[in-house]
Amino acid sequence: MYELMQAYGNSYYIQSPAKIGLVKTGESEVCLIDSGSDKDAGRKVRQILDANGWSLKAIYNTHSNADHIGGNRYLASQTGCSIYAPGIECDFTRHTLLEPSFLYGGYPFKDLRHKFLMAQESQALYLTEDVLPDGFEMIPLPGHFFDMTGFRTPDDVVYLADCLSSKATLDKYGISFIYDVEAYLKTLENVVSMEAKMFVPAHAEASEDVTELAKYNMDKVHEVAEKILDICRQPKCFEQVLQELFCQYGLTMDMQQYVLVGSTVRSYLSWLKDTGKISAAIDSNMLMWERI
Numbered sequence: 028m029y030e031l032m033q034a035y036g037n038s039y040y041i042q043s044p045a046k047i048g049l050v051k052t053g054e055s056e057v058c059l060i061d062s063g064s065d066k067d068a069g070r071k072v073r074q075i076l077d078a079n080g081w082s083l084k085a086i087y088n089t090h091s092n093a094d095h096i097g098g099n100r101y102l103a104s105q106t107g108c109s110i111y112a113p114g115i116e117c118d119f120t121r122h123t124l125l126e127p128s129f130l131y132g133g134y135p136f137k138d139l140r141h142k143f144l145m146a147q148e149s150q151a152l153y154l155t156e157d158v159l160p161d162g163f164e165m166i167p168l169p170g171h172f173f174d175m176t177g178f179r180t181p182d183d184v185v186y187l188a189d190c191l192s193s194k195a196t197l198d199k200y201g202i203s204f205i206y207d208v209e210a211y212l213k214t215l216e217n218v219v220s221m222e223a224k225m226f227v228p229a230h231a232e233a234s235e236d237v238t239e240l241a242k243y244n245m246d247k248v249h250e251v252a253e254k255i256l257d258i259c260r261q262p263k264c265f266e267q268v269l270q271e272l273f274c275q276y277g278l279t280m281d282m283q284q285y286v287l288v289g290s291t292v293r294s295y296l297s298w299l300k301d302t303g304k305i306s307a308a309i310d311s312n313m314l315m316w317e318r319i
Contacts, residue, residue, distance in 0.1 A: 029071040031079075034225045034233055036182035045094040045229045047072060048178070048186045051081070052160040058085045059108075060178055060186045061229070062098030065142050069098030073105055087154060088112040089168070089188035090175035091119035093126060093142060095229070099149035111154040113165070114174030120151040130286040138282040168218075170211025171204065185223040190214050191240055193231040197247050201276035205291050208248065208298035215245045252304075255295055259305055262315040268292060 030042045037051035047068075048060025057076070062069060076083055083106040088096050091112060099110050099120065112120045119125045127135035127144040135144075152158070154176065156165055162181030169175060171189045178186045190211070192203045205211050218241040226237045234240070251272075258271045269292050273280050278288070296316055299305040306317050 029068075029075070031075050032233070034182070034184045034227055036180075036184070038180045038182040038184035038225070040186075040227050040233065041072060041075060043068060043071075045189075046227055046233075047098075048227060049075075050160070050180050050182075052084065055080055055082055056084050057081045058087060058160060059083065059102070060087050061089055061095040061188075062086050062102055064094040065097040065146070066101045069101030069105075072098060072102060076106075082106070083108045085109045085111065085158075085160075087159070087178065088116060088120060088151065089177060089186065089229070090172040091116040091123075091126065092172060092189065093123070093144055093146040095188070096120050096123075096149065096151075097142060097146040099151070100147040103149060109158075110149050110151040111158055112151040113154040113176040116172065116174050116176075117151045117153050119173075120146075120149055123148050127286070130290045135286075139286060143283060144286070168214050170207050170209075170214045172206050179223065183224040185221065185226050187218065187226055187228040187237070189229050190218060191228040191231050191237060191244055192247075193228075194240065194243055196230065197243065200278065201247070202251055202272065202278075202288055202291060203244070203247070204287050205248070205294055208252075208294055209301075212245060212248060215241045215248075252295060252299060255292070255299065256304060256318045259316045259318045262308075262310065262317040264313050264315055265289075265293065265296070268296070268316060 031039055032042055033039050039049040041047040043063055047063055049057055051057050085108055086099055103110055123146045127139040131139055164179040166177040168177045168188055168190045175188050177188050219238050227233045258268050269289055300307055306319050308315055
């Protein structure tokens with residue numbers, strides 16, 4: 028873990044729970060794509076930088092989930108590097124209480140205010156094309172989170188952030204985190220048509236071709252949707268839908284899974300309602316969902 032791997036040319040990644048991109052932009056200058064989950068991840072990245080005599084100039088965050096921005100603060104304090112994040116992700120990176128608050132739907136109780144859901148805050152700037160190194164391209168990848176963005180480097184290496192889960196992960200857990208289901212499916216359709224010398228997803232193996240994996244992720248989205256529709260053949264409240272999904276996928280609920288999967292299920296319900304496949308109605312002061 029935390030081994031430096033070459034993708035192609037000057038484009039590398041650090042093998043870690045959420046892959047960290049590293050791109051040489053000069054003789055001894057590099058930038059990072061994300062920074063890992065916490066201060067310890069930042070330290071391991073710093074060791075790699077020092078071992079190679081590299082100077083870190085910038086961190087480009089793909090999105091604001093804690094496992095992608097957790098090393099920001101440490102690395103910035105050690106190297107003086109700049110930090111950039113796209114759109115709403117920048118606000119979440121500056122004010123990390125927003126993530127557990129968003130997931131829970133209110134002020135998060137103490138069990139949710141930990142490093143896996145709430146990274147240390149860092150002083151990110153808004154990511155725009157003009158702050159990128161020469162030859163870099165921003166690739167919008169919405170769906171998993173608000174304004175998630177990937178990058179194509181001059182080596183034609185594409186960093187895909189969290190838009191793909193590995194087949195093993197999908198087979199084990201069934202439900203991957205999604206904020207906007209419609210946007211996520213469109214992102215996957217775009218990924219299917221992409222070409223590059225190498226693709227580096229944060230949570231799947233680097234590969235020259237991710238077409239089949241993208242299609243598998245799409246299939247899993249539709250599978251979850253069908254399960255929800257089946258559960259809602261009779262009117263069900265959200266908690267009942269969530270409980271039945273956990274049971275069907277053999278998942279064990281804890282506080283973190285409750286908010287992560289729960290937020291995702293709410294997104295599915297919104298999508299299914301907006302596409303006319305499910306209805307929502309208040310019955311006895313309870314919001315009930317029912318297949319149309």
